[in-house]
Amino acid sequence: MNRIKKLGFGLLTLLLVAAFLGVWIALPWQGIVALGLAFTAWMAFSRRGRQTWQVTRVGLATVVQRLGSSSVVVVGIAGVVGVLVAMLAMSDGFAETLRATGNDRTAIVLRGGSQAELNSILDRDSANVVMQAPGVKKDAKGRPIASGELVVVANLTRKATPDTDANVPIRGVGADVWALRDQVRIVAGRTFQPGLRELIVGKGARAQFAGLDIGKSIRLAGQAWTVVGEFTSGDALESELWSDAESVASAYRRGSSVQSVTVMLASPQAFPAFQAALAADPRLKVDVSTTQAYFSKQSEGLTKVLRAVGITVGLIMAIGAIFGALNTMFAAVQARAREIATLRAIGFRGLPVVVSVMLETMLLALLGGLVGAGVVWLVFNGYTASTLGSNFSQVVFRFHVSGALLWTGIKWALAIGFIGGLFPALRAARVPVTTALREL
Amino acid sequence: MKYMHLIWAALFRRKTRTFFTLASILAAFLLFGMLDATRAAFSSGDSVIGVDRLITASRYSIIQSLPVSLTTRIQAIPGVKAVGTANWFGGIYQDPKNFVLSFAVSDNYLDIYHEIDLPADQRKVFEATRTGAIVGEALAKRFGWKIGDKVPLQSTIFPQRSGDKTWPFDIVGIYKPAPGAANGTDQQFFFHHKYFEDANAFRSVGTTVGWYAVQLTSADKADSVAKAIDALSANSDHETKTQTEQAFNASFAKQLGDIGLIVSAIMGAVFFTLILLTGNTMAQAVRERTSELAVLKTIGFSSRSVLGMVLAEGILLLMLGGVLGLALAGIVVPIVAKGSGGMLNLPPIGAQTWLTGLALMVAIGALVGALPARRAIRLNIVDALAGR
Numbered sequence: 001m002n003r004i005k006k007l008g009f010g011l012l013t014l015l016l017v018a019a020f021l022g023v024w025i026a027l028p029w030q031g032i033v034a035l036g037l038a039f040t041a042w043m044a045f046s047r048r049g050r051q052t053w054q055v056t057r058v059g060l061a062t063v064v065q066r067l068g069s070s071s072v073v074v075v076g077i078a079g080v081v082g083v084l085v086a087m088l089a090m091s092d093g094f095a096e097t098l099r100a101t102g103n104d105r106t107a108i109v110l111r112g113g114s115q116a117e118l119n120s121i122l123d124r125d126s127a128n129v130v131m132q133a134p135g136v137k138k139d140a141k142g143r144p145i146a147s148g149e150l151v152v153v154a155n156l157t158r159k160a161t162p163d164t165d166a167n168v169p170i171r172g173v174g175a176d177v178w179a180l181r182d183q184v185r186i187v188a189g190r191t192f193q194p195g196l197r198e199l200i201v202g203k204g205a206r207a208q209f210a211g212l213d214i215g216k217s218i219r220l221a222g223q224a225w226t227v228v229g230e231f232t233s234g235d236a237l238e239s240e241l242w243s244d245a246e247s248v249a250s251a252y253r254r255g256s257s258v259q260s261v262t263v264m265l266a267s268p269q270a271f272p273a274f275q276a277a278l279a280a281d282p283r284l285k286v287d288v289s290t291t292q293a294y295f296s297k298q299s300e301g302l303t304k305v306l307r308a309v310g311i312t313v314g315l316i317m318a319i320g321a322i323f324g325a326l327n328t329m330f331a332a333v334q335a336r337a338r339e340i341a342t343l344r345a346i347g348f349r350g351l352p353v354v355v356s357v358m359l360e361t362m363l364l365a366l367l368g369g370l371v372g373a374g375v376v377w378l379v380f381n382g383y384t385a386s387t388l389g390s391n392f393s394q395v396v397f398r399f400h401v402s403g404a405l406l407w408t409g410i411k412w413a414l415a416i417g418f419i420g421g422l423f424p425a426l427r428a429a430r431v432p433v434t435t436a437l438r439e440l
Numbered sequence: 441m442k443y444m445h446l447i448w449a450a451l452f453r454r455k456t457r458t459f460f461t462l463a464s465i466l467a468a469f470l471l472f473g474m475l476d477a478t479r480a481a482f483s484s485g486d487s488v489i490g491v492d493r494l495i496t497a498s499r500y501s502i503i504q505s506l507p508v509s510l511t512t513r514i515q516a517i518p519g520v521k522a523v524g525t526a527n528w529f530g531g532i533y534q535d536p537k538n539f540v541l542s543f544a545v546s547d548n549y550l551d552i553y554h555e556i557d558l559p560a561d562q563r564k565v566f567e568a569t570r571t572g573a574i575v576g577e578a579l580a581k582r583f584g585w586k587i588g589d590k591v592p593l594q595s596t597i598f599p600q601r602s603g604d605k606t607w608p609f610d611i612v613g614i615y616k617p618a619p620g621a622a623n624g625t626d627q628q629f630f631f632h633h634k635y636f637e638d639a640n641a642f643r644s645v646g647t648t649v650g651w652y653a654v655q656l657t658s659a660d661k662a663d664s665v666a667k668a669i670d671a672l673s674a675n676s677d678h679e680t681k682t683q684t685e686q687a688f689n690a691s692f693a694k695q696l697g698d699i700g701l702i703v704s705a706i707m708g709a710v711f712f713t714l715i716l717l718t719g720n721t722m723a724q725a726v727r728e729r730t731s732e733l734a735v736l737k738t739i740g741f742s743s744r745s746v747l748g749m750v751l752a753e754g755i756l757l758l759m760l761g762g763v764l765g766l767a768l769a770g771i772v773v774p775i776v777a778k779g780s781g782g783m784l785n786l787p788p789i790g791a792q793t794w795l796t797g798l799a800l801m802v803a804i805g806a807l808v809g810a811l812p813a814r815r816a817i818r819l820n821i822v823d824a825l826a827g828r
Binding site for chain 1: 675
């Protein structure tokens with residue numbers, strides 16, 4: 001009979017944990033704030049609540065004496081939260097950089113099935129057909145706003161590791177590119193002059209790769225090119241070097257072909273018509289997408305992998321941290337067994353004891369979460385990194401530690417605190433008073 | 441060893457705590473296994489088998505091809521044993537997610553890459569079949585290919601002369617990587633450069649190659665031969681960069697760059713934290729047993745045996761959790777690699793990882809045991825028994 005009761009109790013606790021985690025994950029921040037307020041009110045105004053507060057105070061007062069073991073909870077949880085937030089910040093930063101590169105006002109056309117600009121090729125005639133298609137916005141003189149572009153890749157040295165080369169993308173752009181990509185601004189020097197083998201460099205590229213200062217020259221396809229300016233755009237284009245398409249084409253013997261055509265749409269609603277017109281044209285076999293869809297898709301693979309790695313590592317660590325917290329809190333309850341038993345003997349009920357142990361664990365967890373998230377925010381927010389993108393070339397991106405991510409970290413911390421505190425708390429409340437009093 | 445039962449009893453004195461600590465250690469070593477697999481995946485160029493090979497590629501970037509006419513000129517350089525060529529094909533099987541590492545290679549490529557272990561009869565059929573292709577074991581397993589299968593690969597770069605981007609191939613051989621081959625060798629797909637050249641819509645591929653694989657007569661000639669090869673095309677429009685195969689592979693891995701480094705750094709920090717926490721728990725366990733240790737000393741155990749027992753307890757604890765953790769990593773890593781759809785090519789947990797892991801377990805076990813052990817030998821019996 002006793003065994004069945006025990007089993008039932010165990011199952012009930014597990015259900016409670018599962019239910020808590022379910023609700024916890026689903027709850028938006030407003031819900032959690034409301035929960036916190038309700039709990040505070042209960043502590044301040046009900047009799048049980050005030051008792052709980054008294055018991056908690058005693059517990060908290062002794063935390064300092066158990067500094068070593070309490071810091072286990074804090075450090076362990078800080079580690080979990082830090083890793084999780086850092087990995088997610090990396091994945092978010094990468095995705096955001098690529099997402100920001102595109103918009104729904106412009107469309108990009110590649111040879112059918114090529115997936116990335118590097119693999120694509122369009123001859124001059126096809127490029128002209130694309131530019132003249134319906135749905136493309138015309139400028140004041142009635143010419144379509146479009147840019148036929150080439151992307152080649154140069155080997156440059158990474159500043160952080162001078163002994164290794166990195167593939168840096170060089171984009172040859174058409175004359176209309178300034179109208180098409182209005183987020184691009186020259187911040188130093190001037191723009192390139194067509195036909196002169198001049199380059200402008202993105203801010204991210206300049207920061208990551210050696211030899212891109214204004215006035216310096218780099219060798220591409222056996223010829224010297226001069227860097228004449230620096231631009232910002234706040235997106236993946238900042239990883240690139242730009243020149244005019246004709247110069248790049250002649251240096252790399254591409255004739256009059258281009259790799260992609262980017263066009264300004266008359267309006268975002270014109271996209272379906274533009275796409276349909278190109279699909280129906282028998283002279284063409286091309287893939288058409290808005291730049292937004294194109295760049296977002298490029299971040300998908302890596303973002304997914306980073307998120308998966310982050311959450312897997314976070315989960316494994318969380319399990320480690322939960323056991324660390326359980327150990328600590330069981331030891332804490334053990335150390336205070338007499339004291340708790342005395343409280344129960346003089347009339348305190350189980351609930352205040354349970355809640356106070358839980359509260360103590362969750363406060364420690366919250367502290368750990370704040371430390372972990374805070375350190376990651378201080379160290380990694382805006383941290384610049386680069387990796388291989390789909391064009392077989394480097395994409396420079398920044399870590400983005402957003403408020404939402406910090407919040408996710410805190411939520412994980414509190415969830416770990418909840419599980420790590422629950423079992424020791426239940427034990428404290430269930431040990432028979434007489435046994436506990438006799439224990440040393 | 442004669443105190444084993446005592447150590448064991450001490451370890452499981454508080455079953456719950458030991459279980460929890462074991463779980464933490466298990467988590468730490470599970471992470472260690474995954475970290476080591478990631479590290480191995482990002483440093484795939486460490487194979488010893490290719491020390492006598494150089495790779496000659498365009499100085500400006502890997503996407504630029506080189507003239508095929510260099511072959512005879514490289515061959516003429518003293519110290520060069522053989523020159524093979526390869527072209528990147530960019531193959532995709534059925535779905536863009538199924539990327540196949542595929543190359544069009546010269547006829548002597550398999551002689552240069554002797555780690556590609558293809559049975560002699562299959563090799564004969566391969567040489568006789570124009571559209572023949574040979575694939576690595578792991579790749580064949582991934583898509584369920586068998587010898588005799590007709591497999592269409594879509595190239596992301598090269599259309600056929602007919603304008604069709606899908607190239608039909610006949611699988612005529614499945615090779616095993618010889619021991620010591622670089623990680624990922626068994627994931628590749630090779631076919632004849634001749635077929636690639638004949639059927640290609642780009643006529644220029646007949647006169648160009650992607651890169652040269654140069655086999656040396658001896659590995660110590662690498663520097664001089666590399667310089668001589670690069671001198672052949674200095675100041676031309678196809679300047680080359682020749683490096684050892686290791687350096688070439690490593691530069692590929694380094695292109696992924698910061699990500700590998702950051703993941704490793706993070707996992708390293710995690711490992712460190714978890715171990716720190718375990719050490720604390722261990723210290724706490726010994727502290728609690730102070731009076732027991734005093735009893736042991738009272739009944740005649742020497743300080744050294746007590747020290748040994750406490751150290752052994754730490755090592756045993758680490759070994760129990762660590763071995764379980766690494767074993768679990770052996771199960772988890774292939775699942776993760778499979779789940780990533782070929783994006784993360786994680787090698788299985790090998791002997792090297794196990795050895796490093798075991799060394800770590802002993803070292804950390806001794807370390808977490810050392811502080812409490814020192815307390816134990818310095819113990820003043822009278823004080824300890826009195827609970828002071």
